[in-house]
Amino acid sequence: MGNRENVVGVIGGLGNEAMVDLVRKMAVVPGSGQNSYVVYGNSRLAYRPEEVGRIWLPGDGPELRKRATAAHTALVMQYLGCGAVGLACNSAHELFREVMADLPMLFVDMIHETARSMAGEAGKVLVLGVTSLVESGLYQQALKDLGVSAFGASPENQRKVMAAIYDTGFGIKTAKITAQSETLLCEVVRDEYERHGCRKVVLGCTELPLALTAESCARFKREGLLPEDVVIVDASAVLARTLVHAKGVAGSSDIAPEVCPGGHTDWFPPAAFAVRSLPELADVQSRIIDLTIVYLGQRGRTVEGSYMHLPTLFAAGTDEETVGRIKLLTENFMDVRGDWEAQLGPVLERHFGTAL
Template sequence: MIGILGGMGTQAGLDFCNKLAMQYRGKIDQDYPLFFLYNKSNIPGRPESIGKTTGILTNRFENLSSKKKYEKVLKSLVEGCKKLEKAKCKFIVIPCNTAHYWYHDLQRKIKIPIINMPEEVFKHAKKNCKKNSKIGLLATEGTLITKVYDKIFNKQFKLFFPNNRLQKDNVNVAIKDVKMGNVKKAAKVIQPAIKYLLKNKCKKIILGCTELPIAIFAFKSIKTAKSSKVYLDPNLILANSAVKKYKR
């Protein structure tokens, strides 16, 4: 059984479940994969819990408050994963990019494997993108500050980001709009950031916040998302990885 720690946000978790079902489509109910979705929406806000100079690999925090916020989120993530462990899940997936800042400390406290979303996106990029090509990243400020993707992608690719104005006025607002259910508005708001990345010759764009694929693909078929020549959808990539691991 696949364990899904959702709630970050709720629609993003449901989007993952839908893509999981689409990737493993059956002819009858019994053909579909078994999964346990824990929509743990009370996990403290991830971007809000990240200080501007925090660093998980060096165990440095800008102040005691940052460390307490980090540990509070970690504790909540551990509680969620423990519940999935008790449900006898084979492995866990977390449809939230920013939450992977806590990945290494979380995995140390959980006995079953947790698939690392950014690493799966990197593996996908290696197969589908030219080495040293420029890839755009749309994500929360928390994901950008902690360099969740940079640490992996900078080995073989050049990540490129929106400028500060586009990040605050478009990316952040679009993410918030999806969380509030304003998907059509989010689809329009995110466009200037996308055009900026394309104008700066990004060959691919990582939708590095799980709310963003909802804004861009919500009114299109999953076939469109799968065949996109521009976007890398971490939720779709993670769903595909989960299906492969489930089949083993």
């Protein structure tokens, strides 16, 4: 294949709204147009709605499925020529560190990069994220290694964070941003600030920057919902800057991953597109999310978590060989300049036949 050092990969799907947010942030980084991109929104990496919030052991079905699916996803990225890969999910970093360890691709670690961006911070740092991420201590340890003290929210406040992300009525995972989720997150930051005097808050879940944007945080400070001197650290923005300028690993694999891998791997042929740019990619993915919401709404359902989204796969600015390889991997390749929205209906039907 071509020069893999300039093929940047993004693994998303946990959920796809956060992947869009990361891609849009990458698009405005100076120099982003010099790379080619492969973006795989593999929602089958996520927990199913009924599995969220439960404690699973490594040998349990959901964990075996996630591990096998992550390994297959990484092989797809290698086959499509990625030299450097980033992950649009904080809590899955521990899994992908293991999966990527023996593959010839640079894994750009969002947690380590975010910690490095805060080296030398004198005060306490609040880490916001899903419970599994906070309890794992990944951010706390990464910051401690750099001499920075970090902590998670109190149990009561952590429940508020989880509700803001996962509540099926108003949570961010329902593919909408509501005043309820914004209010809960502001309450958590304000309470922890008053208790501990933390001046910096790490958004350690890629869903959180969707609600706590730079614009909304400025408004919350004007309205007194957030302390004026609190600095919100967006880990997704740190990853975007680092990933765009990452020097990838040369080399490639001509061995195509199995299309129907079987075993514990959760596979659905992704809706795939070749696009000209990252902004176009983000627009198409956003439209797919909108169409998914409409599809479910017509059937009396809502987006109940990341797993509900349609898996997608994009090549942005890549060569014809990469596009050809994508076509070998999925039967659902669509022409972005054709009537792809009409083609999406039957694909959604098949997807939800296995996802619901």
